[in-house]
Amino acid sequence: MSLISFKNVGKSYGEFKALKDINLDINQGQIVSIIGPSGSGKSTLLRTMNGLEEINEGQLIVDDHDLSNPKVDINKLRKDVGMVFQHFNLYANKTILENITLAPRIVLKENTKQAEQNAMKLLEMVGLKDQANKYPSQLSGGQQQRIAIARSLAMKPKAILFDEPTSALDPEMIGDVLNVMKEVAGQDMTMVVVTHEMGFAREVGDRIIFMDSGQILEDSNDPKAFFKKPKEPRAQQFLSKVIGH
Amino acid sequence: MITIIQEHLPQLLTGLLNTVFSSLIALIGSLILGTIFALFEISPNRLLRFIGKAYVEVFRNIPLLVIVLIFYIVIPMYIIKINGFMAGSIGLTIYTSAFIAEVIKAGILSIGKGQMEAARSNGMSYLQSMWHVVLPQAFKVVIPPLGNQFINLVKNSSILAFVAGADLMYQANSIASTTFQTNQTYLIVGLLYLILTMPLSYYMRHLEKKITN
Numbered sequence: 001m002s003l004i005s006f007k008n009v010g011k012s013y014g015e016f017k018a019l020k021d022i023n024l025d026i027n028q029g030q031i032v033s034i035i036g037p038s039g040s041g042k043s044t045l046l047r048t049m050n051g052l053e054e055i056n057e058g059q060l061i062v063d064d065h066d067l068s069n070p071k072v073d074i075n076k077l078r079k080d081v082g083m084v085f086q087h088f089n090l091y092a093n094k095t096i097l098e099n100i101t102l103a104p105r106i107v108l109k110e111n112t113k114q115a116e117q118n119a120m121k122l123l124e125m126v127g128l129k130d131q132a133n134k135y136p137s138q139l140s141g142g143q144q145q146r147i148a149i150a151r152s153l154a155m156k157p158k159a160i161l162f163d164e165p166t167s168a169l170d171p172e173m174i175g176d177v178l179n180v181m182k183e184v185a186g187q188d189m190t191m192v193v194v195t196h197e198m199g200f201a202r203e204v205g206d207r208i209i210f211m212d213s214g215q216i217l218e219d220s221n222d223p224k225a226f227f228k229k230p231k232e233p234r235a236q237q238f239l240s241k242v243i244g245h
Numbered sequence: 246m247i248t249i250i251q252e253h254l255p256q257l258l259t260g261l262l263n264t265v266f267s268s269l270i271a272l273i274g275s276l277i278l279g280t281i282f283a284l285f286e287i288s289p290n291r292l293l294r295f296i297g298k299a300y301v302e303v304f305r306n307i308p309l310l311v312i313v314l315i316f317y318i319v320i321p322m323y324i325i326k327i328n329g330f331m332a333g334s335i336g337l338t339i340y341t342s343a344f345i346a347e348v349i350k351a352g353i354l355s356i357g358k359g360q361m362e363a364a365r366s367n368g369m370s371y372l373q374s375m376w377h378v379v380l381p382q383a384f385k386v387v388i389p390p391l392g393n394q395f396i397n398l399v400k401n402s403s404i405l406a407f408v409a410g411a412d413l414m415y416q417a418n419s420i421a422s423t424t425f426q427t428n429q430t431y432l433i434v435g436l437l438y439l440i441l442t443m444p445l446s447y448y449m450r451h452l453e454k455k456i457t458n
Contacts, residue, residue, distance in 0.1 A: 050366055052362060052365070078365065079368040081366075082366065082367070083366035085363060089357075090363070091377075093378065093385070094378075102369075102377060102378075103367035148363075152367075155367065
């Protein structure tokens with residue numbers, strides 16, 4: 001059964017149509033990469049999946065929550081759908097450990113000890129156990145992004161949305177973040193990743209969504225074949241520019 | 246000058262104590278009210294936004310004295326009897342809260358939108374995100390302007406003298422009119438206000454340094 005389901009979804013900012021007639025079903029455990037040129041609506045599409053952007057048309061159901069219904073309890077949905085941002089957005093006033101334990105304590109009502117034990121396990125997984133008591137500003141971008149992934153995982157979500165998780169990083173840092181993402185992908189997590197990392201999309205992803213001007217132009221369940229030769233001319237053109245150099 | 250202090254020490258101390266007490270009430274009250282109305286002003290709800298804006302615009306554009314007199318004369322006439330001290334302190338609280346609301350609003354708006362989005366995406370409600378993530382950062386940013394508001398508040402508490410609030414200024418008026426030593430009396434009172442505001446000013450600066458480090 002699909003975890004995320006778009007039916008004829010549209011989204012506009014005034015006159016500008018950011019998303020046009022989106023139809024998309026994402027199954028539990030899938031690793032979906034959304035690629036495409038800037039301004040094509042990739043991030044907007046991702047952000048509708050946890051209600052950070054509202055939709056104007058069609059129906060969007062995520063984990064049995066109908067996001068087209070304005071009365072939906074969005075907090076309940078967000079417990080189960082984590083998000084990792086381009087600019088990390090760690091809580092600047094909290095230590096690394098507190099960043100990870102805050103939501104589990106407040107939202108899941110875990111006690112502090114339990115939340116901290118779980119957080120330390122996650123810190124070990126992302127390789128940053130020794131940074132637990134530092135503040136986000138004391139960490140490098142790549143370290144912050146790994147913490148942001150740990151913070152999402154601490155809520156034990158069904159899916160994690162990644163919004164260009166490596167775009168703000170130094171090239172050297174990207175590998176560490178991608179390795180953590182690969183590890184998460186190996187744990188049967190549903191992942192939707194807006195990315196410019198074609199290597200990740202090809203090697204780790206189960207599925208490629210190619211978007212341009214607010215539409216899904218190509219939806220491929222075979223990333224390797226897609227990267228060899230996409231069906232759509234626009235996707236061919238895009239790939240030749242991205243991979244060509 | 247010494248003789249005035251010697252002869253009127255109890256009166257001066259009572260005044261000083263009332264000024265401190267009234268300032269403390271207004272400081273805590275206006276911080277709470279100011280935060281609430283700042284949250285109203287940036288709320289996603291239109292009605293709350295309107296209430297927040299209306300509150301701030303009305304109370305920061307009316308002279309403090311008028312607000313205090315409303316509580317001293319009008320409210321006791323129709324609603325509930327309150328003494329000069331309380332009327333003055335409530336008026337001071339409301340007047341100051343309008344300015345503090347603007348300061349805190351600016352602080353909240355200075356915090357990147359990503360902090361709220363991250364907290365919401367983490368499953369926290371709007372208010373939980375505000376309370377645990379955005380507000381603590383906003384308060385840090387606004388400590389210097391908040392310090393200014395607090396110092397103004399202590400000095401503005403001299404408004405209690407108009408409504409028989411028994412504060413420092415009220416005692417000064419009373420001592421001056423009985424001893425006719427006007428210059429010296431007000432000089433002493435001026436110094437006493439300095440004793441209150443200088444440490445406050447110093448403390449706010451200390452807090453600012455401590456937090457930015």
